[in-house]
Amino acid sequence: GNEPWVTSRNNHVGRQYWEFDKNGGTLEERCHVENIRQHFYENRFHVKHSSDLLLRLQFEKERQIDIKNLGKVNIESEEEISEEAVKTTLRRALRFYSTLQAEDGHWPADYGGPLFLLPGLVISLYIMGVVNTVLS
Structure with a gap:
């Protein structure tokens, strides 16, 4: 954070950066971590x-x-779609997105994939x- 190339005009408010x-x-x-890095390296073209x-x-930790x-x-x-199956799936989706949310409420994660705009929507x-008008 104190390197000469990491500068800020507002003390890095609203900005995040990681140091490894x-x-x-x-x-x-x-x-x-090394396994994750290797997996990314091997699949980076796909x-x-x-x-x-x-x-x-x-976040898991x-x-x-x-x-x-x-x-x-x-x-x-x-x-076979029952009300209970829908509830379970919705709970799973909400729990998944809540695991990507930081303590202060923002999502620092990368939404890579076809549904990356879904949470914002x-x-x-x-x-x-x-919500009910548009999504029902």
């Missing part, structure tokens, strides 16, 4: 974004939440009071 400490964390955490796996790893085990609903046909619709 190759000796930080436990040996197990460093191995996990998946351009990082999926913020380092951020997600950090801070919040003691296993993002990968949020529970899934497997549906074979549309006739849903929040905007909620604020305008038209």
